[in-house]
Each structure stands twice: as structure tokens, then as C-alpha cells.
Amino acid sequence: MNSIAVLGAGAFGTALAISLAKTGKPVTLWARTGGAQMQAERENTRRLAGVRLPDTLMISDGLETISAQTWLLAVPMQQLGQFCHQNVDLLRGRDLVACCKGIDLATQLGPVALMRRIIPDATHAVLSGPSFAVDIAANLPTALTLASPEPKDAQRLRDLLSTQNIRLYSSVDCTGVELGGALKNVIAIAAGLAIGAGLGDSARAALMTRGFAEVTRLAQHLGADPATLAGLSGFGDLVLTCTSQKSRNFTLGLALGAGEKMPDHITVEGVATAKAVSNMAQSAQIDLPIVHMIAAILDRKATVAQAMDALLSRPLKPE
Ligand SMILES: NC(=O)c1ccc[n+]([C@@H]2O[C@H](COP(=O)([O-])OP(=O)(O)OC[C@H]3O[C@@H](n4cnc5c(N)ncnc54)[C@H](O)[C@@H]3O)[C@@H](O)[C@H]2O)c1
Ligand SMILES: O=P(O)(O)OC[C@H](O)CO
Secondary structure, eight states, X not given: OOOEEEEOOSHHXXXXXXXXXXXXXXXXXXXXXXXXHHHHHTEETTTEXXXXXXTTOEEEXXXXXXXXXXXXXXXXXXXXXXXXXXXXXXXXTSEEEEOOOSOOTTTOOOHHHHHHHHOOSSEEEEEESSOOHHHHHTTOOEEEEEEOSSHHHHHHHHHHHOOSSEEEEEESOHHHHHHHHHHHHHHHHHXXXXXXXXXXXXXXXXXXXXXXXXXXXXXXXXXXXXXXXXXXXXXXXXXXXXHOTTOHHHHHHHHHHTTOOOOTTSOOHHHHHHHHHHHHHHHHTOOOHHHHHHHHHHTTSSOHHHHHHHHHTSOOOOO
16 A cells, blocks of 8 residues: 655644545654654644544654655745755655645745755655645545646545545646745735734735736746636635634734734744745746735835835726
């Protein structure tokens, strides 16, 4: 039977491992730290407290002992490059499924292109779509997209990684899937800012819609299929993340809009991605006004009021 390894015992990696283990397939969750405690307590108290790990889920802190063919990389986006560089020999020849959302600041690459650059001799894929770790862990229904360049790999991994509460759809459009997942986080910060600053639901809807236009514009420029952007990993995840306080990106926006701070240790992928995409768009001369404004606010180069003034005073144009 195909065995699966999930690398990174954060909230998402742990939730995926729990759901996959319930299918009866052999699943190992690798933790950089805290593996022994998780094994003893059968709970990830740091990242996914209150959820019991299935008895069949194996916990490991030794990457070199894992023999699974399919490895899900569930580390944060800005850690993915370093993680791949450190483990090139172990990752070579495997199915590598990136489960992170974002654009690498150092290279301006998404997860698939980054993995391909560091480990060319492997099968590369990305898993993305609307899904909170707590929902997956609570066995609530979710639907996501699994993209890999070759149709047979995309379908094989879709079938292998679907579970009772994770319904996967396959795609070969890795660029579209990863850009939708990366950019929805930036737009969610904008949506949170609008609500936090008291600008209202109409302003949030406008930012979501015009933000989605920016995502589609950039993704098409980079060769993505616009239909992918309208799917689960694009529009679907944008809606979830811009409307739920379970989202860390939306919550960061809420806090900033209300003039408050968020704790530093929380993974908020949209912060680095806003900067990376803003730089990318500037060099490619693509107009992404909302992304630029969010990058400027996060960089403390603009206030929320200044950003809204700048957005509203842009020349009028056809939709
Ligand atoms: N939490 C969610 O609901 C959710 C849902 C879908 C996708 N994601 C995506 O999953 C990715 C991870 O998010 P998360 O919520 O699990 O984050 P998290 O903050 O809960 O956990 C991140 C984990 O990565 C580990 N880690 C960091 N650097 C590492 C390294 N160099 N080597 C090994 N392990 C390392 C940390 O120890 C931690 O356990 C993000 O890209 C996020 O966008 C999260
Ligand atoms: O908590 P967030 O903002 O990282 O969002 C989690 C997932 O990406 C939602 O699909």
C-alpha cells in the first residue's frame, strides 16, 4: 500500500495527517521539534490542541528513517527553500506535494517552481484550496485542488490523498493554483483592514472583487488558466479567507485596521507574499494597486487612510 509522510507538524500538517491516517493508509507525521511529546500525549498541544491523533498515525522526528514515496511538505512558504536545500538527498525521487501558500521572497517563485529548482528529479505538486486546519481535524467536509504538471501524476496524487472529508479535484495548472492560494492571503489582509477600520461590508466586497481581478491579471500574465482562478484554490479560498475570523491573514488585517498588533509567532503568509508579489509586479509592469497598498501598509510606508485615498482617487476606467 502507498505510504504517505507529512513533513511539518504545524496546524495544517497535523490536520492533513489526521485525516489521511483515518483512511487506513500508513501515514507518518514528521515534526522538527516536539515529536516525542506528541507521541506520548497523542495530541499536538502547540498547534492543534484538543484533537486526538489517531492511534494508527506514526510520529517521527527522524526524517532519514521515512521510506514513504509521497511526501507532503507542510512547512511555511518562507521556510520551504531552506528545508529543501537541507534535505535534497532525502527528497530526490519522491512525490513532493507542497501544502504551503505563498511566494518565496528570496526567489519570487511559488512552491512548485521553487521545489523544481532545488530538487529537479522528483514529482512536484501543490495542494491548495479553502480549508482551515481546525475544520479538517474536526472531520468537517472540505474540497481542495491537487495540481501537478503531468495529468497522470495529478490524478494519481488526487486519488491517493483524497479522504473521507477532503475531496480533491485534479489540475495541471500549478501556476494558477499556487498564485490563487498565495494572493488570497494578501487580499484577506485588505478585507480585514477594511472591517477593522470600520469601512464596512461594501468596502470589503469591493476589495475582494477588485483584488480577485488583480490575482487573475497577474496569474494570466504568468501563464495560468483563468478558469483555475475561478475554482477552489482561487475564488473559493479568497471567499473563505476574506470572510472568516478563523483566518490569520484576515485577523491580522482586522487588528491593523483597528490600530492593534498581532502576536509575532503566528504564521501569516500574506505578509511576505505581499512584498514578493509587489516586487514581482513592479518588475513585470503589471498594475496591482491593492497588493501594492497592502505591501506599503505592512512596511509602514502608508496608513490605512492614505491607502484608501490612493485607491479611491485612481483614474476612473471601465470594469
Ligand atoms: N492552518 C491552516 O488552516 C492552513 C490551511 C491551509 C493551508 N495552510 C498553509 O500551511 C502552511 C503551514 O501553515 P500552518 O498553519 O501549519 O502553520 P503553523 O504555524 O501552525 O506551523 C508551521 C510549522 O512549520 C514548522 N516549521 C517551520 N520551519 C520549519 C523548517 N525549516 N523545517 C521544519 N519545520 C518547520 C514549525 O515548527 C511549525 O510546526 C502555510 O503555508 C499555510 O498557508 C494552513
Ligand atoms: O489562517 P490563514 O489566513 O492562513 O488561512 C488558512 C487557509 O489558507 C484557508 O484556506
